Amino acid sequence: MIEEPFASGNSLIHGLDPRLKIISAALFSFVVALSWEFPTLLMALVFSFLLTGVAKLKVSRVATRLAVVNGLILFFWALVPLTFKGEPLFYLGPLAVAREGVTLCARITLKSNAILLTVISLIATMPIATVGHAMSRLQFPQKIVHLLLLTYRYIFVIEQEYRRLSRSAKVRAFRPHTNVHTYRTYAYLIGMLFVRASERAKRVHQAMICRGFQGKFYCLYDFSMSRLDWAFSIIMAGAVFGLGILEWTKAV
Amino acid sequence: MDQSSLVINLSDISFTYPDSRPVLNKVNLQVRKGERLGLIGPNGSGKTTLFHVIMGLLKPSSGNIEIFGRPVKEEKDFRSVREKIGLLFQDADDQLFSPTVLEDVAFGPLNLGKSQDKARDIACKTLDLLGLSGFEDRITYKLSGGEKKLVSLATVLAMGPEILLLDEPTGGLDEATKTKLMEVLKSLDLTYILISHEMDFLWQTTDCMYAMQNGEVVTDDEICLHPHYHRHPHGSAPHKHE
Numbered sequence: 099m100i101e102e103p104f105a106s107g108n109s110l111i112h113g114l115d116p117r118l119k120i121i122s123a124a125l126f127s128f129v130v131a132l133s134w135e136f137p138t139l140l141m142a143l144v145f146s147f148l149l150t151g152v153a154k155l156k157v158s159r160v161a162t163r164l165a166v167v168n169g170l171i172l173f174f175w176a177l178v179p180l181t182f183k184g185e186p187l188f189y190l191g192p193l194a195v196a197r198e199g200v201t202l203c204a205r206i207t208l209k210s211n212a213i214l215l216t217v218i219s220l221i222a223t224m225p226i227a228t229v230g231h232a233m234s235r236l237q238f239p240q241k242i243v244h245l246l247l248l249t250y251r252y253i254f255v256i257e258q259e260y261r262r263l264s265r266s267a268k269v270r271a272f273r274p275h276t277n278v279h280t281y282r283t284y285a286y287l288i289g290m291l292f293v294r295a296s297e298r299a300k301r302v303h304q305a306m307i308c309r310g311f312q313g314k315f316y317c318l319y320d321f322s323m324s325r326l327d328w329a330f331s332i333i334m335a336g337a338v339f340g341l342g343i344l345e346w347t348k349a350v
Numbered sequence: 351m352d353q354s355s356l357v358i359n360l361s362d363i364s365f366t367y368p369d370s371r372p373v374l375n376k377v378n379l380q381v382r383k384g385e386r387l388g389l390i391g392p393n394g395s396g397k398t399t400l401f402h403v404i405m406g407l408l409k410p411s412s413g414n415i416e417i418f419g420r421p422v423k424e425e426k427d428f429r430s431v432r433e434k435i436g437l438l439f440q441d442a443d444d445q446l447f448s449p450t451v452l453e454d455v456a457f458g459p460l461n462l463g464k465s466q467d468k469a470r471d472i473a474c475k476t477l478d479l480l481g482l483s484g485f486e487d488r489i490t491y492k493l494s495g496g497e498k499k500l501v502s503l504a505t506v507l508a509m510g511p512e513i514l515l516l517d518e519p520t521g522g523l524d525e526a527t528k529t530k531l532m533e534v535l536k537s538l539d540l541t542y543i544l545i546s547h548e549m550d551f552l553w554q555t556t557d558c559m560y561a562m563q564n565g566e567v568v569t570d571d572e573i574c575l576h577p578h579y580h581r582h583p584h585g586s587a588p589h590k591h592e
Binding site: 252298304308311312 | 405433436437448457462470491505
C-alpha cells in the first residue's frame, strides 16, 4: 500500500496554506538548483534541515527517504571523480581522482539533499488531494491537475489488481526463476494489468458521463492566507533572496 | 393503457458487441412511473448492456428508445436523460474517482450547473440522507466496500434523478450493509430497475421481476407457488415464511 506518512501532523508547517507551500517549495528548489557556490548550498541545506525540524517529521522516516536518493548519488561519487577530466587530487593505483569531479559530486549531494528535504517538509506534509486542489487554485492547467489526481486515485486500484493477479499466480505454485516461463508469466501479468486499466478507464469515463460530465472539472475547496501564512511567506522570501544574494556576491 | 405514465419505453432494441453473438435481441421493455422492477438473468444475458443502452453509453443497432415519452437517439438527447436517470455501476471504484467523498458527490450537481455552495449543500444533504454525514472529507479509496457502495449511491442520488438503474447493488456487501441499502431503497419514492442475483433482496425491494434470457426480456409476473430448499444462515434462529 502506498502511504502518505508525512501528510498528517499538527506542526506549524502542516497548518500553512497549501498554495503557499507549493510556491515556496518551487522557488526554493529553483534557486538551489541554479546555485553553484558552496556557501549558498550549505546555507540552503541548513535551512532545509530547519524546515524539516519545524515540520516535526519523524527522523527515521525522513532518513529512509533520503537514503534512497543518496544511494543513487553514491554511484555518482563512485564514477564521476574517476571519469572527470581535470587536475588530479590523488591517485587510486593507475586511476586519477579529479578535483573538479569531487567538487561536482559534493555540489550534487548538497543540492539534492537540500531540495529533497524542503519538498518533504513542504509538499509531503499535505495529502495529494490537497496538493491537487491547491494547484487548481493556483491556476495550474486543469489537465495536469486532474491527471495527477486521477492517477493517484487509481494507482491503488491498479495496485490491488496487480496483487490479485500475482496472488493467483502464487497460489498456483508459480515461483519466479530465470527461464522463459517466468518471463512469459510476468509479461502476461503486466499485459493483463494494462488491459484491465484501460477497461477500468472506459468504465470510469462512462460513469462520469452518466453524471453529466462535459469535460470541465470544478474545485470545491477554497484556501485563505492567515497571519501565520504571511509571516511564513516573509521568511521564505527572505531565505530565497538571501541565498540569491549570497550566490551573487560570491560569484562576482 | 395510460401512456403518460410510461417513463421508459424500449421497443425492438438490438445490440451486438463486435465479434460476438447478439447480446440484446429485439428487447421490449416498458417501465411506468413508480414501478420497482427486479431484473434477473444469468451472467452475460445482457442486463448491464441494457442499462448502458438506456443511458446512451452504448448505441443499439436497431430499435427505438423513448424516455418520458420523448424519443432519444443522439448523444445530445441522452444528456438530458442522464439528468433524470441515475445509473449505479456494479463496481463502486468505477463510480468514485474524486479524491474526497464531498467532491465526488458534488460532481453531478456541479455538472448540472449548480453553484459551488449549492452543490456542497446538496452533497451534504444526500450524505446525511444515507446516514453518511461526517464522511465529507474522507478519501474515497480508503473507504470500505460497503461505504464505497453507499457513497456511490449518494453520488447518483445527489443529481436528483427520477429513475434509478441499479446494477447489482448488493455485490460483495455484508448483511448489515444490504439491510441498510434495502431500507434506503424502500424509503426513496423513485422508479427503479434493479439487477441482482439475490432473490431475498429482490423480494424485499421490488414489486415485480423480469428475467433476461437469450437477449430478451421475459415479462412474466404471474406468481407461481413452488417448493424450495433453503438454508438458515443464522442457525436455528426462528423465522417466518410470508
